[in-house]
Amino acid sequence: MDKNFKLSNAIAHLILIIGVIIITFPMYFGFVASTQSVEAILHGNSGILPGNYFVENYLEIFSPNKNILPGISIWHLLFNSLFVTLLITFGKTAISIISAYAIVYFKFPFRNTAFALIFLTLMLPVEVRIVPTFQMASNLNLLDSYQGLSVPLIASATATFLFRQFFMSIPDELCEAARIDGAGPVRFFWDTILPLSKTSIAALFVILFIYGWNQYLWPLLITTKQSMSTIIIAVTQMITSDGKTPWHLVMGVAFIAMIPPVLVVILMQKWFVKGLIDSEK
């Protein structure tokens, strides 16, 4: 029995190790390529171990004097990505938490209508209404602006549902006590609900950060100026069809673009899992 258990345990580890190698190899090889010379990559001699060009390549990428795309440095791209991601993350959290609060803690005409409308947005991902949403943003002069990159993405039902579900689990006594103490709805929200929601907000933050950072289709449509580009867009624009793609730099920038969301997931793993599983329920 014990011997059997040991054997099956060893097999489990073996399969897991193989699985993990398969899962991590695209990222690993991306990194390996970023430490090679472009000639080695183009000749297919890049090998499976990191090369000698790590310092040289990354100095070139991070050098403030050199632009990775015409007219734009990596610092500018990282700033754009981070700024837009934070706008999306905070905007989405803020509008979702207050709308969930309104739906749970008030009785008013059209409450169900409002809830149904929010529910409807679930059925309208940006991908299915590409052209008219783009036209709308263009009519509002939002092309090539930080508002244009973020505001159309900050309304969504899932965050509202998450907060609604959490508020439903808060005991009624808390609200009653607050009312006896003379607290109004805004005070109750600020002093009680918001502090209680910290956990949900942290969990949601991780999910939304990844969502915002990784956006592709929308920034691709709404930016025409290189200076408004995000780092994800920039990586794909560095690839050209004329065979002159600087692959060592593309892989370096791709690797850098992966770091913030991967880091957020690894460091906040507990919250990430909670956020993912709560928000999909």
Add this chain to the structure above:
Amino acid sequence: MEKRAVFDSKIIPYLFLAPQIIVSAVFFFWPALLAIWQSFLKEDAFGLSTEFVWFDNYKAIFHDSNYLSSIFITIIFSLSVTLICLVSALILAGLINKIRLGKIIYQTLIICPYAVAPAIAGVLWFFLFSPSIGHIAHLMTNAGLNWDPNLNENHALILIILASSWKQISYNFLFYLASLQAIPKSLIEAAAIDGANSFRRFTDIIIPLISPTTFFLFIMNLIYTFFDTFGIIYTTTQGGPGYSTTNLVYKVYVDGIVNLNLGGSAAQSVILMVFVSFITILHFRFVEKKVHY
């Protein structure tokens, strides 16, 4: 479920709802209505003249062999990715649930692809499978396989299936892990005492208990392959060669943004909206019926 204690206010709930409703109205509902309206119009590429053409756009797309092929490709693509993700994620989650040592290390590495942008995932896979410079492509060429996703339609489809599966395994893995951890240990032990071997325990106890999760993941994977794989397709195959890797969302983009066929693209958008509504309702009816996963 209703709250007993609620506030009375004539203005505050509307003020609190306003930002979400306004943003939704401007960027969700109005564009959606516009899509429906545009789907009945024929507009020339410069937007100089428009004509109301009833269902002509819909008729046209269903006579467009590229559209019909994109339906077919979407189905193959979605089902392949879903199958690969469900099976491999279940295996990984089952194994992690079994071992004691190193759980957190395996788990951390397995969930990393979730955090990678689809477009970046596309770039990585494009690079690895690029016939002239990619490691994997070289291995396959050395093995005598004439690998070229730029020319061979099947190779291109395999490439987007693999890249898309790679990104989605993490998601399935976490839900399976949560669902496996929720199975009471006593149930498995009782079955073991009754003499059920691990295979029987898996097929007769675990599989039925995780079937709600499987159904949930099936729906979520469909939504993922339909709507979230644009970045992967754009960076690996650009829908080609020909239209061999153009799925429905990619077709909306190509017709609307690249070919400026606004009416046709809008009609496709409307069809997709009907599809998402159907899936969303199915999902919610299911979730409301049973919530314990």
